Amino acid sequence: MATIEHIKFSMRHRKVIKYLFYNGATTLRDLSYLLEITYPTTSKLIEELQQEEFVQIHSESRSSGGRRAAQYQLNSDAGYIMCVDAGRLNTKLAIMNLNREIISRRHFRSRVFNHDDGFLQLVIDNVEDMKTEIGIPEHKYLGMGVGIPGFVNTDLGKSYSFLNYYDKPIREVLEEAFGLPVVISNDVNLMAHAEHHFGSAKDHRDALIINLGWGIGLGLVLNNSVYMGADGFAGEFGHIQVKHDGDHCHCGKYGCLETVASGEAIAKEAIRRLEAGEQSLLNSEYGDDRKQITARKIVRAAQRGDEFSINLLHESGEAIGKTLAMVLQILNPKIIILGGKHSQSGKFLTNSIKQSLLRHTNPMIGSDIIIQNSILGEESNFLGAAGLVVEKIICSNVSNKSFVLNSSTRT
Numbered sequence: 001m002a003t004i005e006h007i008k009f010s011m012r013h014r015k016v017i018k019y020l021f022y023n024g025a026t027t028l029r030d031l032s033y034l035l036e037i038t039y040p041t042t043s044k045l046i047e048e049l050q051q052e053e054f055v056q057i058h059s060e061s062r063s064s065g066g067r068r069a070a071q072y073q074l075n076s077d078a079g080y081i082m083c084v085d086a087g088r089l090n091t092k093l094a095i096m097n098l099n100r101e102i103i104s105r106r107h108f109r110s111r112v113f114n115h116d117d118g119f120l121q122l123v124i125d126n127v128e129d130m131k132t133e134i135g136i137p138e139h140k141y142l143g144m145g146v147g148i149p150g151f152v153n154t155d156l157g158k159s160y161s162f163l164n165y166y167d168k169p170i171r172e173v174l175e176e177a178f179g180l181p182v183v184i185s186n187d188v189n190l191m192a193h194a195e196h197h198f199g200s201a202k203d204h205r206d207a208l209i210i211n212l213g214w215g216i217g218l219g220l221v222l223n224n225s226v227y228m229g230a231d232g233f234a235g236e237f238g239h240i241q242v243k244h245d246g247d248h249c250h251c252g253k254y255g256c257l258e259t260v261a262s263g264e265a266i267a268k269e270a271i272r273r274l275e276a277g278e279q280s281l282l283n284s285e286y287g288d289d290r291k292q293i294t295a296r297k298i299v300r301a302a303q304r305g306d307e308f309s310i311n312l313l314h315e316s317g318e319a320i321g322k323t324l325a326m327v328l329q330i331l332n333p334k335i336i337i338l339g340g341k342h343s344q345s346g347k348f349l350t351n352s353i354k355q356s357l358l359r360h361t362n363p364m365i366g367s368d369i370i371i372q373n374s375i376l377g378e379e380s381n382f383l384g385a386a387g388l389v390v391e392k393i394i395c396s397n398v399s400n401k402s403f404v405l406n407s408s409t410r411t
């Protein structure tokens, strides 16, 4: 079987691959209609992709006319994508096939935040272990998609906030390490990409995706595409100042939303209040060992009725909602999707965000807004990473330079 780098795929072939990656099994008629390619040409494209074993028949189904209409999908074994979700405390890895099935996954403790350059070796070791376990031939790996928190410029392949301690752009470092084309992006932009194609934002032209985790991020889907901004830095929502005399933030400023409402901030505030003598179930549970207190433990205490913890989550939701209201006033999205670890914190946080949002927006903008938790959960960054590899590497209309270079060195 030929691999994608050895085939002269035209832009139309790539258009079909991209469509099938995002939408799964489709009939020829639908492909022709949706991609605005004539039926005979679509049929020829599919036949050629079948010959190269990139596409296969999925199943046969009855068309409305009563004739059997075959559905086509990508061949699961045609190629594999490596996905890296680099977190400040925990990094997750996955290997995915072209039908978006995760074949292998792993995670390891990481210290991306602390400029620990052991990060790369950990990624290499874990990816190599995964590859050995699943035994897929080397030439079937098509590319790697990497999500990184903070400021990331996808076009330049550079990360500015984290993983910027190598002498060259992190994309180049990873490409050399793995011998594969790599695409990097801000982690919340990956989440937005996934929500836009596979999640609840799929049917909405304008959506906001909030990542509630260790920090707080915002992804923007505007006019049916993920908006990254001029340099890829759009959506630095967590670093809007909300408190003049607030705590120092890791970004260098004071009083950012993240210092008030993120998972880390909630835990810090809980410890501060307990040390000042406030009462909570957390006191009896952790006593003087307050460093053990995390946002997750605060959520659990809130679920057991601990008023101290409920208040902390409420205050966090209030701050997030109030800041989000400003974004709503400017962009007028139709849906807000809450993702990330803390979006699963239950109603205490999400209800407070909703109430605060409604209170601080104009009713014309806020009253009909749909707010819901992500249906993709923790898979979203992997899906976004794979989507970006498909778009920027496999189906790019400018033949990806690094891809060509890499393929010529891997014969």
Ligand SMILES: [Zn+2]
Pocket (backbone or CB within 6 Å): 238, 239, 240, 249, 250, 251, 252, 253, 256, 258
């Ligand atoms: Zn900040």
